[in-house]
Amino acid sequence: MDFETIRTATLDFVRDHHAWAPVVTGIIAFCESLAVLSLFVPATVILLGIGALLGAGGIPFLPVMIGAAVGAILGDWVSYEFGRYYKEGAKRIWPLTRYPEMVASGEVFCHRWGAWAIFIGRFIGPARAVVPLVAGVFAVGRIPFQLANVSSGFVWAFVWLAPGAGLFGFLKG
Template identity: 50%
Template sequence: MDLDAIKTTVLEFVRANQELAPFALGLMTFAESLAFVSLLLPTMTILVAVGFVLAAADIPFWQAWAGAAAGAVMGNWLSYEIGRRYKKAAYDVWPLSRSPQIAARGEWFFQRFGPWAVFLGRFFGPIRAVIALIAGVFMMPGILFQAANFASASVWAFVILAPGAGLAHFLLW
């Protein structure tokens, strides 16, 4: 099977299942934003490629963006709640227990930037996996956390999908 046949097969599948695209993106960004899971499933490269596929399949960008942003919000929100509930005991759960330096870097980042850490942390790989959890551990006020969570998820979803979508429009039209 050649590359063109693979591309055609993938595009046909995505077009046939367009209504599931926002949901699938939401699940991917949920996993990417959830503490613990994010360390196991680095999906950033896949998400950029997905932007290209969605544009090539003529799925409206705003629908893909909304699904990606919603999943990212929910993943961080759950991580935050885990941190509030279990405090530093959450650091003892695998895979975080195997990489204590990630939690230490996340704590340093949070202490340095305060509420901005939640917004900025979403854009930095390993920090993204733990910053919401750490915000919960440090009892960041919920309203402040959610404001940073919603704002960062909206921008982050755009940033990860737009390059692929823009490239698709440039290359295909």
């Protein structure tokens, strides 16, 4: 199954089953935020498409945004805990072994920004896939990690869904 088929099937499902939109969006956001899995799931285009479905009406924005935020937060948390558990060994597990330059960039990013790397990294495509994992490897404290994780999760969900939902125009007045 290719990315276009996944995207189309997911958006058709959300269009036909509005009540499931928060759950589906949460699962997509989880996949987008889970270390490495984000490389294999076309989450960005699906989230933008779901935002457009919100803008078309019939699906309330807030529950879907919360679903996306919770999914993203959980994905980063699992990645972080994986990194804390496996430490340096996490970098020697497939498929990270296929992307050593991405892992190295994540390390530099984490060293430079600390817990802020979690917040900033959520908005940078390739970094999003490894920064929480690397933060766990380097044992960034759980409280600073979670503060950055939770706050960025909600901001990220709003930023990805709001344009399609037409909320930026609504906020302007």
